[in-house]
Amino acid sequence: xxxxxxxxxxxxxxxxxxxxxxxxxxxxxxxxxxxxxxxxxxxxxxxxxxxxxxxxxxxxxxxxxxxxxxxxxxxxxxxxxxxxxxxxxxxxxxxxxxxxxxxxxxxxxxxxxxxxxxxxxxxxxxxxxxxxxxxxxxxxxxxxxxxxxxxxxxxxxxxxxxx
Numbered sequence: 001x002x003x004x005x006x007x008x009x010x011x012x013x014x015x016x017x018x019x020x021x022x023x024x025x026x027x028x029x030x031x032x033x034x035x036x037x038x039x040x041x042x043x044x045x046x047x048x049x050x051x052x053x054x055x056x057x058x059x060x061x062x063x064x065x066x067x068x069x070x071x072x073x074x075x076x077x078x079x080x081x082x083x084x085x086x087x088x089x090x091x092x093x094x095x096x097x098x099x100x101x102x103x104x105x106x107x108x109x110x111x112x113x114x115x116x117x118x119x120x121x122x123x124x125x126x127x128x129x130x131x132x133x134x135x136x137x138x139x140x141x142x143x144x145x146x147x148x149x150x151x152x153x154x155x156x157x158x159x160x161x162x163x
Contacts, residue, residue, distance in 0.1 A: 131155035 134154055 127155065127159060130158075134158060 131151060131154070134151075
């Protein structure tokens, strides 16, 4: 019976080995290819996701550079606008100062003209008063009354000599 068991055990062992080999090839045929296909697909999806991430990173970098350029352009535009506004303000200030100077000059000229007219009037009034005094004085000296014609002649000769 020892031999029988050994033959039976050997036969069982061979049958088990054959079953394991058959099971291995069947499992490989049925499971390995789909699992390998699934893993290859997964690997491909991961690679695609990495490529998309790199593309998005490149786009983001390009947008960052574009934003930096726009920021620089905006700063340049702002600087130019400030300079233009400053120049415009300076021109307006110059115009206001020029207008004020013209007005001041006009006021000065009007004041000088008014002062000259006042001076001429005062001289005229003084001449008349001096003439009246001279006529009165000469009338007292001469003891007679002096006419207006005499008065004019005396005044004109007096101021002619005085200049």
